[in-house]
Amino acid sequence: MKHFLEELGGLVESTVHDSIRSLTEKDEGRAQQVLMNEARINQMEIEIDELVTRLLALHQPMARDLRLLTAAIKINSDLERMGDLAVNIVERSLSLMKKPPVKPLIDIPQMARLVESMVRQSLDSFVKGDVAQARNVLLSDDAVDDLRDAIYHELVCFMEKDSSTVSRALDLIFVARNLERIADHATNIAEDVLFLIQGVDVRHHAEVRD
Amino acid sequence: MKHFLEELGGLVESTVHDSIRSLTEKDEGRAQQVLMNEARINQMEIEIDELVTRLLALHQPMARDLRLLTAAIKINSDLERMGDLAVNIVERSLSLMKKPPVKPLIDIPQMARLVESMVRQSLDSFVKGDVAQARNVLLSDDAVDDLRDAIYHELVCFMEKDSSTVSRALDLIFVARNLERIADHATNIAEDVLFLIQGVDVRHHAEVRD
Numbered sequence: 001m002k003h004f005l006e007e008l009g010g011l012v013e014s015t016v017h018d019s020i021r022s023l024t025e026k027d028e029g030r031a032q033q034v035l036m037n038e039a040r041i042n043q044m045e046i047e048i049d050e051l052v053t054r055l056l057a058l059h060q061p062m063a064r065d066l067r068l069l070t071a072a073i074k075i076n077s078d079l080e081r082m083g084d085l086a087v088n089i090v091e092r093s094l095s096l097m098k099k100p101p102v103k104p105l106i107d108i109p110q111m112a113r114l115v116e117s118m119v120r121q122s123l124d125s126f127v128k129g130d131v132a133q134a135r136n137v138l139l140s141d142d143a144v145d146d147l148r149d150a151i152y153h154e155l156v157c158f159m160e161k162d163s164s165t166v167s168r169a170l171d172l173i174f175v176a177r178n179l180e181r182i183a184d185h186a187t188n189i190a191e192d193v194l195f196l197i198q199g200v201d202v203r204h205h206a207e208v209r210d
Numbered sequence: 211m212k213h214f215l216e217e218l219g220g221l222v223e224s225t226v227h228d229s230i231r232s233l234t235e236k237d238e239g240r241a242q243q244v245l246m247n248e249a250r251i252n253q254m255e256i257e258i259d260e261l262v263t264r265l266l267a268l269h270q271p272m273a274r275d276l277r278l279l280t281a282a283i284k285i286n287s288d289l290e291r292m293g294d295l296a297v298n299i300v301e302r303s304l305s306l307m308k309k310p311p312v313k314p315l316i317d318i319p320q321m322a323r324l325v326e327s328m329v330r331q332s333l334d335s336f337v338k339g340d341v342a343q344a345r346n347v348l349l350s351d352d353a354v355d356d357l358r359d360a361i362y363h364e365l366v367c368f369m370e371k372d373s374s375t376v377s378r379a380l381d382l383i384f385v386a387r388n389l390e391r392i393a394d395h396a397t398n399i400a401e402d403v404l405f406l407i408q409g410v411d412v413r414h415h416a417e418v419r420d
Contacts, residue, residue, distance in 0.1 A: 042413070045413075049280075052280070053277065053280055056266070057273070066266055066267055067263065070262070070283060074283065074287060077284060156376055156377055156380065159369060160373045160377075161373070163369065163371070164370075166366055166369045166370045167370075170380075170383075173380075203255075
């Protein structure tokens, strides 16, 4: 079962990566790739859900195995949502592709690198049962929020100074917002991993994260 | 178990309602109520998760009971996210409270009424096992998207015409966006209900929804 989530996770990871590359390189081919991947991600989500339900019914697992399967239900859903968010990014990227840039893209690629590494680490922490990696993901979440806020405020300034940038700047604000939501799903996965390994529920407990 | 999700659902419903009232009535008391409710919602989510895991372990349920419990895991998570989104709305509402309105609020309250009825119907469909209500929720999703787009385009026009409205208009765009995401979670719940009752997975199959 872990194997299937690992496969889905790998596909989601490369889909998120392609969505940002479609933006930074104005690459329509990569944008199309994201749309194709999403269909496959949706199909895999359904298959994994069915598998988990079958495993629950057949093996009637206890304790740790049971926790692994309930975590799998949530992680599966988080991964599928990441695929949706990559599609949202691609929609903005396709709209921006034909227009002159508002500004050089520096902070969004930087935010994307951080978010991609959170996705990778959250998946790794699940596959390897690695507590340190899961904690790393939780620690990165604040940095992502700070980058999102900085991007937001800078783009609001652009819009206020030059109203011709409004529509393009909004597209970029939503790219940053979708990246932040991908990071949130990576954080959810890391929290599930910590609960799975340590039996400690770190959701909604900021103090435990530090 | 249904009883606990019903209780959580009721709290989430009134929290979403209060978040919008805090905006339309510039009511800081309601905004504070939302922030207080969210802490309770987070706590209830954890308790319901623990309950479901206990039920899975103790009763080793089969077939329909098993599907009910796996659906409960997802619905619980959808409800908790709705609470987060109501908090996002309140943050925008608190920022708008002290500023002159960009425009009379007509379409956002209209969108909110539709979204609130989706939340109510998705919960009702789960509690009563009502297929018709679950299908109604899926049918409303397009109307919500249309309202979100209309609100977006109108506010972009305001920003382009008068740059002093940028920051306030953005707040309203994000309120609409958060409402749309609440509707998405109601849709997820309705899909889970349909799967539970009919054994048909309607996710990602637009044609089944019609």
